[in-house]
Amino acid sequence: MLGNKCEKCQAEFFPPVNICRACKSIDLKPLEMPGAGKILSYTLQKESVAGFEEQEPMVFGLVELSNGVRLVAQIVDFPYESLKIGSKVKAVFRRVKADGPSGQIYYGYKFGPPRSPRETSATEE
């Protein structure tokens, strides 16, 4: 997740902006966003948009990253019943939705629990 940072006032953005939203400076440099965040709000969505049919019902949430940047992302590997406003989440790299008509695979970010089940079992082993 490549965003950017204002060199003048240090504000951070994702997606990257051309003009700093806080101080209006045009002096910005690319910055990788932190993967850790928390849930601000969330929903269990039964009807999604095209390309997500096979993942319904899907959970997505409004996530606030540890640097204050906010985004919308699908929440995965997190039992819906245990999800709360304030739950800690972490970015994971995933196949986002159904492949395109000529076979292109859409990859992107989703958010999961701070420690994915795979990581947990690897540590336990």
Added chain:
Amino acid sequence: MPSILILRDNQYDPQYRNMRDVFVLGAGTTKYGKSHLSARELALEASKKALVESGIEPTDVQAGFIANAFSLSEKQGHLGPIIMSGLGIADVPASTIESACSSGASAIREAWVNIGAGIYDCMLVTGVEKVSQLDTITATTYFSFGSDYIFEGACGASFPGLYGSIARAHMSKYGTTEEQMANVSVKNHENGMLNPNAHFHKKITVDDVMNSIVVASPLKLYDACPFSDGAASAVLCSEGFMLKMNGHASEAIKIVASGRAGGTGALHQRPDLTTLNAAVLAGREAFKQAGLAPKDIDFLEVHDCFTIAELVALEDLGFYPRGEAAKATQEGQTRINGETPVNPSGGLKAKGHPVGATGVGQVVEVYEQLNSRAGHRQVKDARIALTHNVGATGGSCAVHIFEKN
């Protein structure tokens, strides 16, 4: 670190110097619902009704705006000349105004600006939408194009999902309950029963809402407005033009304020999920222009695309303090015979939501109500009314206030 979710503190205060008064001379609507007619046929039907109501000929129209969001789903763009040609006035300039679900009120606003500025004396504003040819997933996807698609829709978020997130945030912050939200739907369905042009004529109970299928938790099917086809049209004119209209002038209503503001296209870029800043700003501007306050408004038509949206609207516009619109609704204050009647037409929930037509349809309801022609849903002694039309999750909002002399 400075706030990156900043709201502009230097909001431009429009001056509207030397603006002329603008009036709604006449307005008409098709029935909302599933229609076999195309967008152009619906638009022509509503336009003709508005012209007849106004007592004018198509040739009296000097310019037009078409409010529409999804005509490309019918493989037709450039609706202006299509509709003006259909009215036999192909030489009249008309373009489409698109601002998602607030296209209708935005078009009314732009016509108000044009007439107020003295450029035209008589304009036709027609809002239209035709989406019933699309299956649900395609329609939902088209609607999501009105959000910040790359960062919301492309992550899978639909409008029910985004409003579901608003609802959950509101419940968490103010203790709003799902039953309280259901009351909005029950009330609007009750009003829709009295509106012959409404999409739904079905009385429902709080239990019906609570037991309907979950669309995007905590919102259920009966918390959501339908996809509707339909068109609505209004003739706007200057005072000079109105006075030449003899008998029809007595039914004209004055636009006493037009407020318009924007917000971030993406919901997640807002510092607070429980308010639409565009609605706060547009409402504030409208009340300032009119020199009125919420207590002066006899009834409102607000953008209840989801039940939570009506509660947020009432709080954004200052009719209730934050977190208190739900209780007021539960107590019946917003019913037709309540202290603050909201959506006597049935609102988007029951009257329906033909996207481009919705904001113009609100004006049709105001026109009928202020002329005491709303039948069984008539708000008693209605003289001043407010409309609130929102685009997407608040990227756009237009608020108008109307008065009958």
